[in-house]
Amino acid sequence: MRRDMIEFERVLSYFDEDGDGKISLTELRSRMAKISGEFELKEAEIAIESLDSDGDGLLSLEDLIKLIESACEEEKLKDLKEAFEMYDNEGRGFITPKSLKRMLKKLGDSSKSIEECKLMIGRFDLNGDGLLSFEEFRIMMT
Missing domain, CATH: 1.10.238.10 (EF-hand)
Incomplete structure (x- = not known):
């Protein structure tokens, strides 16, 4: 198993408080609030709605991977823009x-x-x- 996959599974298990293998709206809000302070209900709803690939209202491991990879790509793009601005x-x-x-x-x-x-x-x-x-x-x- 790839090292990245193990890390993704660890992140999923952190968010998945009830151990069902998926992240619910409540779990997402609860864990995000612990990480970054208050996480509004509307923000959590938008996150799940935009990432939920099978329409069950929950985030699967695959959905979480997309979220993390998207955030990493955004960070890389930000870093590239900063480097470009230096030149x-x-x-x-x-x-x-x-x-x-x-x-x-x-x-x-x-x-x-x-x-x-x-x-x-x-x-x-x-x-x-x-x-x-x-x-x-x-x-x-x-």
């Missing part, structure tokens, strides 16, 4: 050869020329505009 130090929505050179210098690599930065960007510049958009940056980083 897009002009706030223009893309990385230029000049902004790449500036960031590389901050990171301790002052040897790159503008031409080398253009080449670096060119490897991932999908639309050929000489700039690196967030989407191109995301593809490069994955």
Whole structure:
């Protein structure tokens, strides 16, 4: 059994207070309140409604895995946006050869020329505009 699956099952067992293998609205609210303070009924209802894959009003292990993986993807996307913004130090929505050179210098690599930065960007510049958009940056980083 994969290590991830064991961890997912542990999370399920933490939320599954009655041991039936599923997370009810009450169990979700109770455990979330312990983790992060008050968890409104409406929030719990929305969570179950959006994640419940079989329509039984309960979250299964598979539903929980989707929730956790979705949260991890959101965190990764947030981190990528923060990294992109460091390179897009002009706030223009893309990385230029000049902004790449500036960031590389901050990171301790002052040897790159503008031409080398253009080449670096060119490897991932999908639309050929000489700039690196967030989407191109995301593809490069994955």
